[in-house]
Amino acid sequence: MYAKGLIPQQTKEDMLVLGVTDSKKANNLVHVIEQHLESCLTPEKAKQYFIAICLVLINKQHHTLTDIATSMLHQIGQSIPDDATSICSIPDNVQKYADIMKQNYKHQDVVSTDWPPRIGRDFFGRLALVEKQDSCTQTKSAWHLLRGQVDETVKLAENKKISLEDVIEPTDNSLSLRVVIDGPPGIGKTTLCHKMLHMWSNGTLLHQKYDLVLYCPLRNSKIAEATTIADLFEYGRYEVPVVAEWFEKRNGEGLLIIFDGWDELSEQLRQSSLAGSIIYRKQLGDCSTIVTSRSYASALLLKIPNLSRHVQVIGFSEKEISTVIIQAIQKNSEVAQYLIELYINYPCMTDERDEDCNDSDTDTSTDEDICDSLCNQSDENSQLALKLIDDLKVRDDVRSLCYVPLVCSMVILVYCKEGHLPTTLTQLYENFILQTIRRHAKKCDASIKPCTLASLSLLPVQFAKPFQKMCQLAYTNLANTTMTFSSHQLHQQSLNEANYLGLMSTFIDYGEEKYQFLHLSIQEFLAAWWIAKHEGKTEEVFMNHFDDDHFRMCLRFVAGLTHLEHKSYQQCFNKQQLELHCKNILLGYQTYDLHGFCQNLDIVLGRPHYTTDNFDNVAVLLFQLLYEAQNTELCQILAKSIKNQSLCLRSSLSLFDWLCLGYFLKNSKITWNHLHLQNVGDQSLSAFTAGLSSNNSLQTQCKRLEVCLFVSIEDSAHKNE
Known part of the structure; x- marks a missing residue:
């Protein structure tokens, strides 16, 4: 302050006197500043002096002084110069x-x-x-x-x-x-x-x-x-x-x-x-x-x-799924970009525009030239990428999961290795983990040919033992909601880096090396493998975790691995006259005994409506379990437990869940009195009807079907053009 001419020399010297408390020195300094403010001839001069004092306080790099001075400047509507804020922003340590x-x-x-x-x-x-x-x-x-x-x-x-x-x-x-x-x-x-x-x-x-x-x-x-x-x-x-x-x-x-x-x-x-x-x-x-x-x-x-x-x-959007498939399989970036541009810009390459192409007056010779150009510039990788894209159009169930980058990557990997798409998510993960172990064997164990590893159930002993221990580790820690492990924990399981089988990654935590599975869903699959293959009380463990949303994904994998064949699983699907039907008109309003199906057992989606005292929720988890297990007997048990064979669905389902519902109805093998499906989008209807179109669907019939279609504004406008 003295250097800026804001206080007299005597005040500066008083601040250096020994034996005087800091409190008294501070009071004296404040008194001097007040006197100077009062002596200013005009309010403007007083303001300028006050601003100068605040800027000095800010530039001292003292947090408390900075906050006080900044606050005072804001109160008088004064901005802080850039050179001041750069100095006062944060302390050196921060x-x-x-x-x-x-x-x-x-x-x-x-x-x-x-x-x-x-x-x-x-x-x-x-x-x-x-x-x-x-x-x-x-x-x-x-x-x-x-x-x-x-x-x-x-x-x-x-x-x-x-x-x-x-x-x-x-x-x-x-x-x-x-x-x-x-x-x-x-x-x-x-x-x-x-x-x-x-x-x-x-x-x-x-x-x-x-x-x-x-x-x-x-x-x-x-x-x-x-x-x-x-x-x-x-x-x-x-x-x-x-x-x-x-x-x-x-x-x-x-x-x-x-x-x-x-x-x-x-x-x-x-x-x-x-x-x-x-x-x-x-x-x-x-x-x-x-x-x-x-x-x-x-x-x-x-x-x-x-x-x-x-x-x-x-x-990923549908277009992006096609893009990432091409980029992942076709390693030549120029060829990949060519395919992307051609695939996206050439109308007849997509099913959605087949009708437009057939009805158009375009020059067919030009179309043939483009197709010839595509064939000439495409190698096996390009053809494989386009074949996968075409196969996904038929397999709505798998395509409906490829919007998730992790799953999309797995689908691409498995398809390139096996040449076909899996039916269930369990099959996809099982194949991916097998590919991961094959990759590990190729890099770390010359005595084993990767091609001889045909199944997770038939691993050679040097892989089978660590794999079993990793599955146990995955389950016990999933139950304890533990997702990271120290080297000490792994050593207790007799695991070391040589036998992680490529399923774990490392990171540094507080200077200590820690481990985790490649993804939580990998841990969930391995935990399911332990439950299904090594746990003596598989069915009991399944029931104990049935209402635990932390185990939701794991239980789907258990269903896929066991097919839910044990009789004890039937109690999950035998709901004893479950009421899912529309009720009679009451005072001009239609009422429902049950909201329908929801994504979360604790969260009910949909519009407000009247419900009876015996309100219950059937989670989409049941339909996912049925599809993953591919168990037609359980479909029939659940269908017969629904009162009056009437089902009113008002809740929201994803495309994949519509497929699961279609699988359930297709395999219910009963005559439904009434199916009332509301808010069905075009793609949902396509997935749903695809699930009903197999050979045995004639064994499932319906006396009365009501479907309320939902069409977005953009789709409606497009169809009217």
Whole structure:
């Protein structure tokens, strides 16, 4: 202040006198400043003097003084010069740690593993994101969302397609940002997180107002069970306590925390963890947070007071599925791009336009030239890619899952190796894991020819023993909601890197090497293999976990591996006169005994309506289990348990779930009195009728069928052109 001419020399010397308390010195300094303000001849001069004092305080790099001075400047409507803010932004220790984190994030791959094989460049750039305009209304979106109808999801009025930069766009209210990002397994939620970390590190993230961004994977037990803010810092350094304290004193202002994998927390930790306290603004209220979760576990997150944004990762559109298939199989980028352009721009290459092509007056010789050009420039890989695309048009069930990047990659890998598509998701994962072990054998064990590994059930002893131990590890830790493992835990199972069979990946956690399965769904499949093949009480374990949404995917795999052949499984499908029918008209309004089928046992989708006291829910999980098990007997048992053989379906189903429903009805082998299906989209109807068109479908009949078709505005306009 003295150097700036703001206080007299005597005041400066008084500040250096020994034996005087800091409190008295501060009071004297404030008194001198007040006297100077009062002596100013005009208010403008007083204001300029006051601003000069504040700028000096800011430039001292003292957090408390900076906050006070900045606040005072804002109160008088004075902006802070850029040269001042650059100095006062954050302390050196905080800036140093932020710079270290930026370097760490820069060197991390956006797609963290190369197996399953990465599917082309700009992996994340092809994924579609939508912001839910009304987080409480899920019904319409659920018609198309979970499996396969990405294009239709984007069109819905309640959805707004957004870019990655829009995810952290500030909202109108003054509260800190709270963003929930959900989607099914393997859709790219973690990839999205890594992409945002890269963008922050490179300074290309819009709305980049954050001093520090922390990535907190909740599958990491130390983060999930953290009790202090410092525990959330994945990279330990001596600056961490100081940095954590600085943000605590600021109540989290300037800090963005990305909590990845809410669904991987146990129910207890969702209620009691530090992560939950921060997300719900009980701690660090000014800290911004992004939370990712599988869709089934995000319901409570959507009830966060003043939720800023609900974003859904909805995967590849149909066009993008074709694009990634070509790019993944055809390694020559020029040929791949040629095929993509030709496939997309040539109308007769798609089934949807066959009729238009047949009716058009186009020059057929030109068409033949294009086709000849395609054949001449395509090698075996190109032909294989186009054959897979064509096969997926016939196999709606598999295509409806390829919008998920992880599954799409597996489908491509299995198809290239086997030459055909699997029927169920269980078969897909079983084949993929076998391919992974073959890959491991080729790299690590010259004594075994990969081609001799024909089945997971027939592995040679040097692979069978570690595989069994990994399955046991997967199950016991899934039951304990543990997704990461230390080397000590693996050594206890007599496992080491040589016998991970390529099914695990490593990462550094607080300076310690940790391990995890390639993907949570891989752990879920291996856990299912243990339950089905090695657990002495398979049926009992299945029943114990039936109502546990954490085991939802695992149970589907168990169904696929066991086909649910044991008689005890029948109790899950024998619902004892389950009422799913429309009731009589009451006071002019139609009432329903049961809402129908919902994605989550605890969440009922659809419009409000009257229900009776014996209200019950039949989860879509039952139909998924039936399809995965390919068990026609259970279809008949469930069908006969439905009262009056009448079924009213008002809830929203994904394309894949319509296929499961079609499989159930096709194999019910009864005469239905009444089937009432509402809100059926064009693609849903196509998948549903495809499921009914097999040879034995004549054994299933219906006396009365009501179908309410749903056509989007865009589709309607297109058909009227």
